[in-house]
Amino acid sequence: MADIKRFKSDEEFREFALNGNMRSVIAYVSLPLMIYQGLMQLFKILDTVMAAHIGSGTVSSIAYISQISFLISAVGTGLSIGGGMKISEAYGAGDYGLVKKRVSTVYAMCGIAGALVLCLIPFAESFLRLNGTTESMIKAGAEYFTVELIAIVLNFFNSVYIAVERSRGNSRLILRLNFIVLSVKLALTAFFVYVLDGEAVMIAAATLISQGIFFLFALRKICDRTSPFGFSLSAVSFGRNAALPVIKTAAPAAVERAAFAYGKLIANSMCTIYGDSTVGALGVSNNIDGLATNLQNGFQEGASSIISQNIGAGKHDRALAAFRETLIINIAIGTVFLAAVLLNFDFICGLFSGGDDEFKELIKSVTKYEVPGMITLGINAAVMALLYGYGYTKLTLMLNAARIFVFRVPVLWYLQNYTDLGSESAGIMMLVSNISVGILAAVTAAVVIKRIKKKYMWKETKK
Numbered sequence: 001m002a003d004i005k006r007f008k009s010d011e012e013f014r015e016f017a018l019n020g021n022m023r024s025v026i027a028y029v030s031l032p033l034m035i036y037q038g039l040m041q042l043f044k045i046l047d048t049v050m051a052a053h054i055g056s057g058t059v060s061s062i063a064y065i066s067q068i069s070f071l072i073s074a075v076g077t078g079l080s081i082g083g084g085m086k087i088s089e090a091y092g093a094g095d096y097g098l099v100k101k102r103v104s105t106v107y108a109m110c111g112i113a114g115a116l117v118l119c120l121i122p123f124a125e126s127f128l129r130l131n132g133t134t135e136s137m138i139k140a141g142a143e144y145f146t147v148e149l150i151a152i153v154l155n156f157f158n159s160v161y162i163a164v165e166r167s168r169g170n171s172r173l174i175l176r177l178n179f180i181v182l183s184v185k186l187a188l189t190a191f192f193v194y195v196l197d198g199e200a201v202m203i204a205a206a207t208l209i210s211q212g213i214f215f216l217f218a219l220r221k222i223c224d225r226t227s228p229f230g231f232s233l234s235a236v237s238f239g240r241n242a243a244l245p246v247i248k249t250a251a252p253a254a255v256e257r258a259a260f261a262y263g264k265l266i267a268n269s270m271c272t273i274y275g276d277s278t279v280g281a282l283g284v285s286n287n288i289d290g291l292a293t294n295l296q297n298g299f300q301e302g303a304s305s306i307i308s309q310n311i312g313a314g315k316h317d318r319a320l321a322a323f324r325e326t327l328i329i330n331i332a333i334g335t336v337f338l339a340a341v342l343l344n345f346d347f348i349c350g351l352f353s354g355g356d357d358e359f360k361e362l363i364k365s366v367t368k369y370e371v372p373g374m375i376t377l378g379i380n381a382a383v384m385a386l387l388y389g390y391g392y393t394k395l396t397l398m399l400n401a402a403r404i405f406v407f408r409v410p411v412l413w414y415l416q417n418y419t420d421l422g423s424e425s426a427g428i429m430m431l432v433s434n435i436s437v438g439i440l441a442a443v444t445a446a447v448v449i450k451r452i453k454k455k456y457m458w459k460e461t462k463k
Contacts, residue, residue: 013169014091017309022321026329030302032175033166037298038291039182046186061136062144062200064268064279068131069148070261072120075113076156078254079106082246084163085308085388087229091167092312096228101242104235106160107222109246114153121149132269136276147204154211161218164229166305177217185210252393256400263404267429270412274423277362282426284352285367289430292337292374293381296330300381300388307389316456320449323386330378338374362423369427376438383441386448395444403437 017025083106090098120127124146128138162174185206192202224230237243271278303326310318341348349367353360380399387396411432415425 034298037294074257080159080163081253082250088167088308089312092309143201151208256397296381303385304388327382334375334378366427369431373434380441407436408433
């Protein structure tokens, strides 16, 4: 069984990933990542509940500023995606020298990107205003954002480290480390909010401390010069074999994540015409939807790594099998969680209201439209795994750009200008966006799979 397998070496895991039962491979790599993503979402939800204890204004400020943080974090996310895929590909091909070069180069890129982000700290308030943050939100969240910037830099390195360990099949290590770190984060947030009566900045401080703990755990392996998966300054290379493939994959992924975050920021800014509370309700709705989508993203991350490894070994039939297994699992997760949320809808929405009945009704009016997307976003996540695995990051950019700039922002603009639905427009916007991107992803997958079979598998059959 996948859940009791242990691998004594990187070569042994590579053999399993390339030749083992695909369902077992997916389970071995993805289940710990799913659990990690689920725990992260659960703790994020508890964070929001604790923020509601401070006040609904704090929930709204954090929800808005978090999108700005995601915009900046997109650089690190792009590096972890691009680096992780190309490291997995080199690993699947058995080229450990190239693995070392790519690992070291990606960490060097993290250092450069992190230094640039830290330069934003003196201009934090101006940067928030530039991105449409209201003065009331700046007052509540400027210090929060400043601390978040430091945490983001640490997360650059942590995300890449997770991608490296994922490529080696060390998903259980990722799960154990993150469980410890998330537990510390939750405990600190509870202490700061309920015992010290802290403000929003203390929630960011808890995040920073937890990211710092993870970084210290990771640093020992990052600095292991003897391992092909450790950093070595002499192995850093910005040549065509090491840096260029990573950049080609990472750049569209980073632009995609940044554009997605910026689009959500635009949508949140447009929603402020209904009041800051609507932004908070939309953030809560995203968190509830994340109960399913974060689990699906765990399978996306695991599958994309497996797909890349098999592509590196020339096993395209197994790469497509990994996609099929992930698609089935993600649809099942979405269906189960949609039913669970609808059956407990009033109770779940009430958890985030902080006892404010008006805010609770606002949350319900938005969330009822967003949760059906649990199924279609699961389809989208599976397709993303396929596209990331094959390095088709321009297509992932297209999908996420359409999700925001075709199916979300224009829809909200129309609803605001040609209907009198009020804050309910935010929920309808999410419904249209989530359903439409799932359909578009399915069509994209059909076209891409046909292309893959024609380009790779037809040639293999001829041989």
